[in-house]
Amino acid sequence: MENSFLPNGYEQPKSGGGFTSLETGSNKLRIVSDALLMWLEWRDGKPTRHPYKGADSKPAKGSGLKDSVKHAWGMIVYNYKTKQIEVLELDKQGAISQLVALVQNPAWGHPKGYNIDIKKSGSGMDTEYMLSPEPPSEPSNEVIEAFTETPCDLSQLLVEGGNVFLSSATPQAGNSANPNTQPATTNAKVVTPENWVAGDAVPAGYSVNADTGALEKKKLPF
Numbered sequence: 001m002e003n004s005f006l007p008n009g010y011e012q013p014k015s016g017g018g019f020t021s022l023e024t025g026s027n028k029l030r031i032v033s034d035a036l037l038m039w040l041e042w043r044d045g046k047p048t049r050h051p052y053k054g055a056d057s058k059p060a061k062g063s064g065l066k067d068s069v070k071h072a073w074g075m076i077v078y079n080y081k082t083k084q085i086e087v088l089e090l091d092k093q094g095a096i097s098q099l100v101a102l103v104q105n106p107a108w109g110h111p112k113g114y115n116i117d118i119k120k121s122g123s124g125m126d127t128e129y130m131l132s133p134e135p136p137s138e139p140s141n142e143v144i145e146a147f148t149e150t151p152c153d154l155s156q157l158l159v160e161g162g163n164v165f166l167s168s169a170t171p172q173a174g175n176s177a178n179p180n181t182q183p184a185t186t187n188a189k190v191v192t193p194e195n196w197v198a199g200d201a202v203p204a205g206y207s208v209n210a211d212t213g214a215l216e217k218k219k220l221p222f
Helices: 093-104 141-148 154-158
Strands: 025-031 036-043 046-051 068-079 084-090 116-121 128-133 206-208 215-217
Touching: 036 154, 046 154, 068 093, 068 141, 068 154, 084 093, 084 141, 084 154, 093 116, 093 128
Parallel strands: none
Antiparallel strands: 025 068, 025 116, 036 046, 036 068, 068 084, 116 128, 206 215
């Protein structure tokens, strides 16, 4: 209608990033990273993530009735339903076992090479997950574009106050970086396509043109 506050057909743009919420039914995903192995500890209603260094590294469980410690995987995924890059935090041991079986099967291998449909059924303690791989395929252009436009640092899951989804904005003069949001393994510069300069590590999804020395997108080897 004329003079309306919003134009007909308006759709609010989706914000980039976030944790994957597995919905009842089909959840089609493309894993675009290696797995970050960790312990997911819940204490007093708050999650804390610890690096997994073998079964002996499991933290002690809190004394609260709802406190728990679970083995978990963190992965960067493309969610076909939301059409964005997200973090999938998987702590359901049955689902992890199914993914391990796929990875160890030579016919499938690394899940970067195929889409996975996670079917969720039931609720509460009776919730079940069934993983179904699609035939191996190259990632679509939408997956490549979303990945290259959403710089991530998965190790931020292990940092208190960390943010996996790196800001592409250049820090303003006089503003110092928050040390609590630096990568878990280093306090070095977090390189993004926007702040890259010669000598920096090359961001995922990019290469350096041998003739011009400029950063340019490349087809990702998923």
